[in-house]
Amino acid sequence: MSFDDPGDQRFRPDDGCPLFSERLEEHLVAVLKGQAPNRGQFCGHCYTPVSRDASVCANCGEDARTGRKPVDAVPREIAYVLQAQRKTESRWVNGFAYLGLLIATVGGIALVLAVPLFKERLLYATIAYAFILLVGGRVLAGILGGYFGDRIGFNRARRATVAVWEQWLIERDQAPASGDSREQAREA
Numbered sequence: 001m002s003f004d005d006p007g008d009q010r011f012r013p014d015d016g017c018p019l020f021s022e023r024l025e026e027h028l029v030a031v032l033k034g035q036a037p038n039r040g041q042f043c044g045h046c047y048t049p050v051s052r053d054a055s056v057c058a059n060c061g062e063d064a065r066t067g068r069k070p071v072d073a074v075p076r077e078i079a080y081v082l083q084a085q086r087k088t089e090s091r092w093v094n095g096f097a098y099l100g101l102l103i104a105t106v107g108g109i110a111l112v113l114a115v116p117l118f119k120e121r122l123l124y125a126t127i128a129y130a131f132i133l134l135v136g137g138r139v140l141a142g143i144l145g146g147y148f149g150d151r152i153g154f155n156r157a158r159r160a161t162v163a164v165w166e167q168w169l170i171e172r173d174q175a176p177a178s179g180d181s182r183e184q185a186r187e188a
């Protein structure tokens with residue numbers, strides 16, 4: 001384990017769903033933007049990019065010798081799950097950031113109106129309000145969006161991702177080409 005590897009610091013939800021490792025997310029973002037082809041070698045279970053000579057997936061521990069064989073493209077459905085997850089996350093981050101701006105806008109007016117000095121001095125009031133909008137708006141948008149929006153958005157999006165993953169596993173294990181019928185028999 002190396003400390004300069006950002007993969008080590010990444011938050012990993014403990015929900016049994018191996019989607020999405022940082023490497024898989026990077027790959028899919030590039031594919032979705034059209035910057036990279038969806039080709040390579042990926043873990044047969046969690047679709048994290050794996051090197052050709054590695055037999056055990058660093059993300060989920062799937063052993064290619066005894067378990068699922070690596071695949072050469074990430075299934076389209078998995079890419080769509082990531083897209084949906086990121087959309088949900090950014091909607092919440094942006095929504096909370098706007099809420100922060102709104103609070104600064106309304107709160108700023110209330111604050112300026114509450115100070116008696118500003119009643120006679122319109123210029124001071126305007127400067128104070130501009131300052132509250134610029135600084136307060138930015139800080140509040142950052143805190144609300146970057147912290148609360150990010151957390152709520154992540155949890156919401158993650159729940160949807162986990163649900164799709166569980167459904168995906170059921171469908172994948174029922175597919176005739178999946179090779180391993182033992183799990184299927186146990187589930188049934």
Ligand SMILES: [Zn+2]
Pocket residue numbers: 018043044045046047048057058059060061062
């Ligand atoms: Zn894996």
